Amino acid sequence: MVAVAATVVLVAAGAVVLAVRAETSRLVNLADDRHVGGNCQDATEVLDGLGPLHRFVAGDVVDSSVQGRRACELLLDAVDADGDFEPAGLDDYLAHRGARWAHAGVVRAELLFASNGGGNGSWDAPGRDPEGAVEQLAVTLAAHPEESASVRDAMSTYVGRFEKEWYTEPTVDPGPAGYVEPIDEESLASDACSARDEYLWLHDGGWTEPELAEPIASTDDRGDDLLAGCAQVRQAAGKLDDARSLYAEYLKTYPDAPGAKSVRTVRDELVERIRHEQMRDRAVANANKPADGSNLDACRDARCQVRVKSGTLVPIGGPGGPYELLVWVHDKSVAAQLGGYIRSFSTNGGSIMSGDGYATWGGDQGNELVLNDKVGIGVDGIRGDRATLSVWRAD
Known part of the structure; x- marks a missing residue:
């Protein structure tokens, strides 16, 4: 009887051990499932249910959950007060060998695509690292093929930054014949050049994974807008030679693009503007030795550089003239009462007053006046009671 009783006790004890081990395995597996789904709050709460008996009977099973639990704690610590992931904390989680949430790599890439604060940050936002983001997606895809759809979605969202809504059609410049209205930078993609640099890098990356390559290929038709947008920004910033080079690159690379005609017009006007500014710079530099001295008759063909003093009447011929x-x-300024048939006038500075039958213009060195879009007059220099003026044909 004693032997039988002992046997019964051993069988009962064995049954308890088996039950406890089974319960321990169930809880560890449940926590692991929660962790794989990114729900580390539930995962740690499940593991908190493991007590001394579980550890005594199934210590090896409990020990197998330690790395996962530590990784989950890192993931929970990576969440800020607003419920968003902090990049550094997410990096710590991804680097931990117990990390099980495959989608964490996609989340980290999305942060790198935008900025430290998430969202659609500017092209140079602190923490933005698109190269690191694409690399992270490639690593995630290789390790977790099941994240294919998420990787594609993240990449598709990213390349949406290159949509044409960032850019405007090139604005036709009035050219050197008159006052050049500055291109409104607020209407442009002020980051167009940074966007283009990123676009060129992206298209030169050579990624073969369809989840990466196909979204990139969907932007193949946006290179022309990016190039034109960058050229406009350079022009608006006064970097005219850079802008001219970019417009020339556009016309060479995209000669049949819908915007090519407009770009060609802008380029041609810009070339004329650059020539005009070079001409004016030479005239200002030569103000102390005007080409025509005090010979006012040289202005009768609307091409001259002369020195004048107060009370001088300058006769000007040329298209749309004559003028006086x-x-x-x-x-240190020049004032001029205008005579002749003047239908229109424009200036890059100074002041114009006009009334019934009269018009007066006042300007400083470097200021220009254009009459009837045909003839330009510029103040090259002022010295004492004398000034040097240039006259040129602006048609």
Whole structure:
């Protein structure tokens, strides 16, 4: 009887051990499932249910959950007060050998695509690292093929930054014949050049994974807009030679693009503007030795550089003329009463006053006046009571 009783006790004890081990395995597996799904709050709560008996009977099973639990704690610590992931904390989680949430790599890439704060940050936002983001997606895809759809979605969202809504059609410049209205930078993609640099890098990456390559290929038709947008930004910033080179690159690379005609017009006007500015720079530099001295008759063909003093009447011929300028020099500026048939006038500075039958223009060195979009007049220099003026054909 004693032997039988002992046997019964041993069988009962064995049954308890088996039951406890089974319960321990169930809880560890449940926590692991929660962790794989990214729900580390539930995973740690499940593991908190493991007590001393579980550890005594199934210590090896409990020990197998330690790395996963530690990784989950890192993931929970990576969440800020607003419920968003902090990049550094997410990096710590991904580097831990117990990390099980495959989608964490996609989340980290999305942060790198935007900025430290997430969202659609500017092209140079602190923490933005698109190269690191694409690399992270490639690593995630290789390790977790089941994340294919998520990787594609993240990449597709990223390349949406290159949509044409960032850019405007090139604005036709009035050219050197008149006042050049500055291109409104607020209407442009102020980051167009940074966007283009990123676009070129992206298309030169050579990624073969369809989840990466296909979204990139969907932007193949946006290179022309990016190039034109960058050229406009350079022009608006006064970097005219850079802008001219970019417009030339556009016309060479995209000669049949829908915007090519407009770009060609802008380029041609810009070339004329650059030539005009070079001409004006030479004239200002030569103001103390004007090409025509005091010979006012040289202005009758609307091509001259002369020195004048107060009370001088300058006769100007040329297209749309004849005109007359009655010049006064004072306080380091020039004032001129205008005569002739003047339908329109424009200036890059100074002031214009007009009324019934009269018009007066005042300007400082470097200021220009254009009459009837045909003839330009510029103040090259002022010295004492004398000024040097240039006249040129602006048609």
